[in-house]
Amino acid sequence: MISIWLLTVDKPEGVIVALLTVDYFSPSLMRTTTLEVILPIDSIGDAMATDSALVHDPEHGWEQCPYPAGQSTFKTLYLLHGISGNHGDWISESRIRSWAEERHLAVVMPSGYNAFYLDNPDSHNYYGRFVGKELVAVTRRMFPLSHRREDTFIGGISMGAYGAMRNGLKYCETFGNIISLSTAMAIDNLEYLVSDNLFFLRRSFLESNFGDLHKVANSDKDPVRLAADLVYCDRPRPRLYVACGNQDPLLEANRIMVDRIRGIGLDVTYSEDQGGHDWNYWNEALPRALDWLPKD
Secondary structure (H helix, E strand, C coil): CEEEEEEEEECCCCEEEEEEEEEEEECCCCEEEEEEEEEEEEEHHHHHHHHHHHHHCCCCHHHHCCCCCCCCCECEEEEECCCCCCCCHHHHHCCHHHHHHHHCCEEEEECCCCCCCCEEHHHCEEHHHHHHHHHHHHHHHHCCECCCHHHEEEEEECHHHHHHHHHHHHCCCCCCEEEEECCCCCHHHHHHHCCCCCHHHCHHHHHHHHCCHHHCCCCCCCHHHHHHHHHHCCCCCCEEEEEEECCCCCHHHHHHHHHHHHHHCCCEEEEEECCCCCHHHHHHHHHHHHHHCCCC
């Protein structure tokens, strides 16, 4: 069951994009889930030319100036939110629509709840499979998105950055590029992060997502292990863009992760800039990351 609502159309110079909300039933989650989609439509010039033709010759204008078919397929970024967020975070907290417009980029923003985009068979919440396989297949059927790996990107912030890193590496045949901003993961110190002060650091919460905390390192929840597996098994190697604020409490964990993945042999661009673990920093970092994505 699929429901789509066209919420708004922005009209800057150059391109028109639509913002759509999609509800559909997910087999990976066994429930209806919601996502936001930013989709380029055509250029404002083409739309105005069509309107002008219809105004001046309403009987034959459409034949003389048919509404343009638009680009056949679009490069696509699957963008994941952070802890306590949902599919609407990017629309309400950032200028993602404007950035997508400027780059003629389709953006798909699903809800990951607080599941770290991992699979939990006990509750039938297969979020890893959802973002790594199902979501890409479903949105490609719905919209004119490129099917090429090199045109398919995954990214996120905090918890979503970990989800992008983990699933971008695990499903490396799907994603050609990964954007990871302020990655919320400290594999070596996960056990020592346990605290009752914050819900997402409580042992019960962490174990509900990661299982036995002593077994996370060197598992398929460990991005470094996944990167090593790609090299060992000669699988496709995504390019990575990792960024973290210099006042972020996760800064050292991000540095360690980058050094290890680089040491394994993957192409990692790392940016360390002024800022903390918040939207002020992410709104500065994401446009730079989008500029890093391949243009052709």
